Amino acid sequence: MSNIELKGFSAASSAGLPPVHTWSPPFCGDMDMVIKANGEWFHEGSKIKRPAMVTMFSRILWFEAGEYFLVTPVEKVRIQVEDAPFLVTGWQWIATEQGRAIELVTQTEDVVVLGVDCDFWMASYQQEERPYVSMRYGMSALVGRNVFYGIAESLEQVVTSEGVGMGIISAGKSYLLIKDE
Template sequence: MNLKGLADVKTASLPPVHKWSPPFCGDMDLVIKANGDWVHEGGKIKRPAMVTMFSRILWLEDNAYFLVTPVEKVRIQVEDAPFLVTEWQWIETEQGPAIEFTTLTNDVLVLGKDCDLWMEEFDSEERPYISMRYGMKALVGRNVFYGIAENIVPVETVQGKGVGLISAGKHYLLMQDE
């Protein structure tokens, strides 16, 4: 894959992959594991900057994941979610207190403003996810979920009543009343 020029892209910025329409060039032996590891040809990518760079050119199309440059598009495999939330903190927003999430690849998202939260089954287990760019999602790491679970309050949403979180004025149902 030709990555020339991508090294100039700052970590905090995102290249305009949504504007690129390169031809499909085949499959790449790259797997994003369910635990957040990026594995290329059987070996874990150990350079965080490389993983972050690849994450910036990740694209979801027809339930398949691709790395996209202006001239190439290669398919990769994703076991669960391509992103993993590893940190969180409370911040103050115009809409009130909000949870700020940070992913393993240094994406920063505010729950209720930049992303939403839901529970979904994966491998016979209910897991928390947040929405990401281009229709992708991030798994909320277990340690992060336990941390935010200490802030669960009664909520009511269109899905029903139960307990969940309130962030930036939005209610998120995590467990419905029976």
């Protein structure tokens, strides 16, 4: 097991994301850290209870070749992710240049706009259909049940490359949720 060295990570990252895509540190081993399917983060078997700590770790999360890593300018450690590393916990309609759009907020304070910064899809996890959105560096976020139900109240008729049915339109992009038979 490895403990990640945070000396090379600036606390100023709260104003934005650190440039992890520019870092190429050496792989230093595995860390006993797991992001559970419900969005909770665990280290050495104990839940990380401080939201600020989870948010800090999420800022240095990197996805590569199907695996997840925490990276700093000087080291890279592998962690485990059961499903998606992020969880969407809030949403609202906003106005954008592309029209009315859904702004999504994760438990780690990431903010993305559906149709601008991310896309939406349904996928199966342990034989359950779940909603997801794309996130930075090829990662994804599970859309929390309460958020999904709130968004589902805005269903309308859509036509997409997957077919015709009920869905949502955000920033001018249509997302099919229920395909017509």
